[in-house]
Amino acid sequence: MVDPINVVVDTSHWNRDVDFAKLANAGIIGVIQKATQGQTGVDFTYNTNKPKALAAGLLWGAYHFGDGSDGVAQAEHFLSTVNDQSKTLLALDFESNPTGPSMDLVEAAAFVTHVQQQTGRFPGFYSGNDIKQQLGNGKDLVLAQCWFWLAQYGPTPVVPANWPTWTMWQYTDGNFGPPPHDVAGVPFDRD
Numbered sequence: 001m002v003d004p005i006n007v008v009v010d011t012s013h014w015n016r017d018v019d020f021a022k023l024a025n026a027g028i029i030g031v032i033q034k035a036t037q038g039q040t041g042v043d044f045t046y047n048t049n050k051p052k053a054l055a056a057g058l059l060w061g062a063y064h065f066g067d068g069s070d071g072v073a074q075a076e077h078f079l080s081t082v083n084d085q086s087k088t089l090l091a092l093d094f095e096s097n098p099t100g101p102s103m104d105l106v107e108a109a110a111f112v113t114h115v116q117q118q119t120g121r122f123p124g125f126y127s128g129n130d131i132k133q134q135l136g137n138g139k140d141l142v143l144a145q146c147w148f149w150l151a152q153y154g155p156t157p158v159v160p161a162n163w164p165t166w167t168m169w170q171y172t173d174g175n176f177g178p179p180p181h182d183v184a185g186v187p188f189d190r191d
Contacts, residue, residue: 008032008168008191009183010063013045019184020049020056026183032061032089032191036078038100039069046081061089063126064111068101071110078111079118090115091124091149094131105134109142122146124167137161149191153177 007027011018012034023031031053034043046062053060064078082088092111096102103111108125116122125131125143128151139162147167150157153176157169171177174187181187 006180006190009188010034010061010170010191011045011049011188013043015045015188018049018052019186020053020058022184023053024056024058028058028183030059030061030089032063032091034093035062035064036074036081037065038067039073039077041065042081059089060087061091063091063093063124065093065095065097066103066108066111067097068103068107071103071107072114074103074107075111075114075118079115085119089124090119090121091126092146094125094127095151096130102130105140105143109140112146113142116145124149126151126170128152128170131162132158132160135160135162 008030009023009028010032033046033049035046036042050060062082064074066074079085092108094103094108112122122145125146126149144162148163149168150159150166151170152158153172155178157166159166168191170189170191172181172190174181174189180190
């Protein structure tokens with residue numbers, strides 16, 4: 001097994017005025033930025049943060065926050081917003097939606113399948129308690145084709161039976177979970 005490394009942060013409009021050069025100087029090598037939500041939402045920092053992160057020499061990724069609407073329509077919106085997916089890590093954020101209906105397993109499978117059909121690769125699948133509650137010890141053969149990005153703030157990762165292991169582990173939201181919580185004094189979701 002490869003030793004885990006702690007060099008990726010994920011960002012969204014909640015992270016204001018990110019200094020990407022400072023992230024790179026602190027040893028961060030990649031950023032995964034929220035791009036979209038649902039069928040129409042676009043994170044207003046996505047298009048301004050991408051060129052700044054790339055100019056700082058950071059790897060770039062984009063994630064979509066799923067909601068309870070049509071998974072294919074959400075995937076189309078995500079892909080059109082991300083635009084050039086060839087050098088962008090792609091992921092679906094599958095968690096409870098505090099502002100409306102949450103994505104279910106059927107729509108998640110539709111989303112990841114459409115992304116795979118359009119790009120030739122399955123996106124990552126980010127989740128924690130939500131996927132554990134919905135799948136239990138069961139398996140979803142479509143979602144199992146995605147690399148797994150575990151969201152769990154604690155010292156030990158617990159991976160659902162659907163995946164053999166995690167590819168990325170978000171172990172802190174900048175407040176909860178084991179340290180480090182920040183990069184150069186600024187709290188971040190760290191992976």
